[in-house]
Each structure stands twice: as C-alpha cells, then as structure tokens.
Amino acid sequence: MADLYSKLNVARGASEADVKKAYRKLAKELHPDRNRDNPKASEKFSEITQAYDLLSDKDKRAQYDRGEIDENGQPKATFGYGGSPFGGQGQGGRRPGAAGGYGGATADAGDFGDIFEGLFGGRRGAGGPAGGFGARRSPPAKGADMAYRLSVSFEDAASLAPQRVTLSTGKAIDLKLSVDAVDGKPMKLTGQGEEGPGGIGDAIVTIAIDPHRFYTRDGDDIRMTLPITLEEAVLGATVRVPTVDGPVNFSVPKGSTSGKTLRLKERGFHKKGGGRGYQYVTLSVDLPADDAELIAFAESRRETQTRNPRAALGV
Template sequence: MSSKDWLEKDFYAVLGVNGSASADEIKKAYRKLARESHPDHNPGDAGAEDRFKAASEAYDVLSDERKRREYDEMRSLFGSGAFRRNARSGGQSGGGYPFDVSDLFGAAGGAGAGDRRFGGAGFSDLFSSIFSGGAGPGPARGPARGRDVEAEVVLDFDDAVRGVTVPLTLRAPGVCDTCHGDGAKPGTLPRTCPQCRGAGVVTRNQGSFSFSEPCRECQGVGTIVEEKCPECRGTGGVTKTRTLNVRFPAGVGDGQRIRLAGRGEPGERGGPAGDLFVLVKVRADELFGRTGDDLTLTVPITIAEAVLGTDLRVPTMDGAVTLRVPPGTPSGRRLRARGKGVVRRDGQAGDLLVTVEIAVPEQLSGEAREALERFAAQTPPAGREHLDARVRRFN
C-alpha cells in the first residue's frame, strides 16, 4: 500500500466506524464486512471482491497500533492545512515554505512513481525521506516493475463448468530484440548523462528543503543515446505479438478475473514483469442455467404426469439421472439432483436444480377432451372457498 493511499482513503469510513473506535469495534466491523463480501460467498460479483479488498486493506492499517497512530497523524497533518497544493503558484505551507504536495508522490516522474518510492513505508519513513535535506534517496533508478495487462476471453458454458485451456494472443510492448532494451544502435553504447552524471535526478533547493526531480537532459534515464536503434528508434521497446496458453479452472464464472502473475508487460532495467488479468465472459447455454455452484434446468411435464407422478429422465453435464416426480406435483416445484452441479475448488460439487412446469396442450382430440371432462367432473374443488366468499360480497 502506498503512502498516497493513506492520505486519500478513509479507512474508518470503509469499515463503518468512527475515529475513536476501539480495537474490538474495528475487529467486529471488519469480520462482518469480510463475511458479507467474501468472494467465495459472492462468486462472479466484482463489486463484492472490491469491497472485500478495501475492508482487508483498512483493517491491515487500523488493527495495527503503530500503523493506526501514523495514519491518524498523517491525515491530521494534511487535513489541518500544514501542506497545500499548488504552493508554487502563491500558496504557503504552515511553516512558511513553498511546497507542492504533488512533490511527495510525483517527483519521480509521473503518476505511480512516487507510490513505488514510498509504497508501504508509512508516515515516519515518508517524512524522514522528505525532510532529510536531500540526504535521503532520490527517485528510484533501480529495477521497475512492468505494467499489468488486461484481456477478455469468451468461453462456452460447458468449458467454463469443466475447465479448459485456451490460447490467448496478446499485442503488448516488449523489450527490443535488436538493442536488448538500451535503445542504442548495435555496436554502440549509451553515454552517461553529463547533467546528472548518471543518477537520473537533479536536486533543487527550496528554503530549508531539498527536493530531487528527474533530469531534464536525459528524462530521468541517466544515459543519453546518440545513435538510436533502427528497430525501436531509441525507446528500447517494441510492440510484440505473443500467444499464451491460459488454463481456466473448472467452475470459472461469468465476470470472474483470472490473474496470471508475471505474464504482463516486461519490467524496466531488469525489474519483474507485471501481471496479466483475464476477464471471463461465459456464453449462455440452451439448456442449463447457473446459480453459484448449482446448475438449473427447466423441464415440462404433462398434466397426467403431474397428477399421477412419474420418473423423469433429465440430462446433466456428464450423463443423465432419473428423478422421481411425486403424485400431485404442482407446476414450479424444484427437484434436486445432488452433486450434479459445478465442481468447487475443494472437490465438492453443487447440485442440479430441476424445475418442472406443467405443459397445457393447446389442442385435444375428441376422446382426450371427453376423458378430461370426466376427470373434471370427478375432481373435488380446487380449494377456492376463500376466493368464492370474497366474490359473493360483491353480488
């Protein structure tokens, strides 16, 4: 978690408690949210997954006495106006020195750079770096993690239930094979930037403070390419097409995101690659529906089958089963075939839920009509006495 998150996120509001909540109240609020929004209880619900992650993030800070104290101090300091945005355009900080809060997180050259520098450092580490008079480390010049990549795959219903391996073709930036990422023409080397002497940053003074910013001469890289690679034109990267075989586990749901660690864009300067996130879309099936780990199926039966009962042969994902329809079954009754649904991660399976619907024939033969009329004459009333009593009130 970055220090910028500590400023922008209200962890107390996420858990639904106030700033004076006790440790027990915070734990109780977190457990309640975790139960309600846990991904295992809300399959395919991206919103629930986000709420679960937010609650876990908030609890990680507020359940730790030291982190909570630092979090409260940081928010109190910035909330009191000790630091203001756009200070260089005329505003002043509480101590009388011009200061732009974006310097905390953006000095390393663009969104996200500051987050990597201070990610997870907390309040004390963040400010010890800022107010060290330039003695602290500048923007990261070491390995940089590659960006995450997102893709979308459409699966057939059967494949989503059983699991499948799908080839996925991606077009994304990659390291140039000609210059191996340094941007220089083969046979030449980049030279060290004379302005920053290879550091990639230069230091500027503002009153009692010193701040580092990316070198404008080399754009923060630390080296200058004089003869550029003809393939990537000095950028060190090119767009590549690659094919990955992605395994989707049995029971993957519509809207679920599959994370493939290290299969995103390559890192910079030897840094780790980002992750690949694959969004799953599942085509509807002509017979089966799905509710969580249960499969659903609607089967028509005749009036006679509903009245007399019958043995109903129905399909499953791996064969067929026979279900007993008891005599006097009403339309809409649900029958259950246990263990014939979607296989869960623990090896257990959901159920097949079969809803029977009485099919009313549109046409009858003469004999069938006569038989039905005889049946109706011998059938007792359908229990509409309470309705008939209400009707008689209006006569």
C-alpha cells in the same frame, strides 16, 4: 534559485504538518511513475523532494530561515563564514546540516518511508527520496500488464473446465479456472504481459459467464424448468434431465403437478469451501393443444369435478 517554501506552495511560517501535506500532494501529482512521458515532471519531483528534505529537518529549516544556508543546504557565500568567499567549506568550517555526500541534506529515512508508503504502497519511485546530486534512481520499469476478458460457457464455468486461451502475443496457454475466477475475481498470469527493461508484466484475465438458454445461476445453485407429459405427472416416471455434467436419470414422483421443485445433489457450481451446490428442477406439465382423447376426458371429468384447487387463495 526559487524559495523552498514557494516550491511546495506553502507560507514561510507553515507548520510541519502543512509542509508534509503539501509535499504529499505534489509528490503524488509529479511522481515519475505517473509521468513517464513528461521529463519536466521528474525534474520538478526532484526539486520538491529536495525542498521537503531540508524543510522537514527542524535544525536545517531554522538555519535556512536565518539565511545561514541556501536551498541546497550549503553555507551562504559570505566573508568570514567557513573561511571561503565562494560558498566553499573553509579549513576549520563544517557545512551546516551536511549529512553525507555533496549536494544537499537527506531527510530522515523513516519520514520518507511513511510518505512513500502512503502514496505508492511503500515503493520508492524514480529520483529516490532526495533530489539533486546523489539521488537514487528507481529500478527499471516492468512491462505493462495486459487485460483480457474471457467468455466461458455456463457449463464450463459450473464444472471448472480448463480453458484454452490465446494471448495477444499469439501464445496459447491452458487456463485452469478457479472458484474465485468464476465469481468474477481477475486471475493473474505471472510473466504473460508485455516485456520491459525491468522484466515482463502480467496478464490479467477476467471471466465472463455466457448466459444459458434454460439454466440460471442462483449463488452456488443452478435452476431450470423441466417439461413433463401429463402421463408422467399422473403416473410418475423416470425421465432424462440435463445437467452441466451431462444428462442423468431423474425420478418424477406419481401425482406431480406443475411448479413442484425437486433437486439434484452436487450438480451446481463449485463452492469455495469444497463441494458443489444443487441443481433445482421445477416441473412443468406440458399438455398437447389438440388431443381429442384428452379433451373428451377433461369434459367427462368436468361433469363430476367438485374440487377447487384455488380454495387456499380464497377464491
């Protein structure tokens, strides 16, 4: 049987910290949950766990170093020790370092708990914390999670409209959008993944918002540019403006110019703390290209125009 130190790739005089570090590294590489298609890795995992089991116990490690016990924690097969020439336990003898059933000692449970919590979030994997005889088996694996990317229209994302989703199994479900999902956080649908011996996995849905032809998102707010006529800008008017919840009436103030921005309350995206953002509407005066009357009016105005709208720019 291979030397326990060589199994962990450490020198015989290695410190407790070095032994633990070596075991953590190997356990992470060989853990059965990460090598489900490699039975040799599971066997190797049991071997290194058994090695760490013994070497992490100061008394048993000392006995092992003195040659009193073997790699399984059993007394060496020598005459006069324990009364048996074949490694058995004599009438008056006690197997040094024994801790429970036949097949090797068990390391302190708290020590293994710290290791497995750091490696696998506190979950004990296949083979348990002690290899060889008496090793604990991991529970049956749950089915795999299924990942989905769901495209949602800009309007539906802003209003959190329910979505109809068809899974790979062919099952259609109604999905209620959340603020976190619209912000890009994956949604978990419990029990909608693949089946497995330990239960059904989950469906993980990530929302992707489709771009819009005239809306843009600005945090919880929505921005858009609204074309208006010259008459509406000069005289003021009530016009229809689109929102993600449908068109609404909108007042354009008298004497509005291109670039003027107004806002609509509660027409943006839903906020985490409740309520909704604004919809900002930037006005853009749309002039006809070949309107003879407008051209004549502009020419008449040019004759008497003295105001310089660019004076504030220093030109």
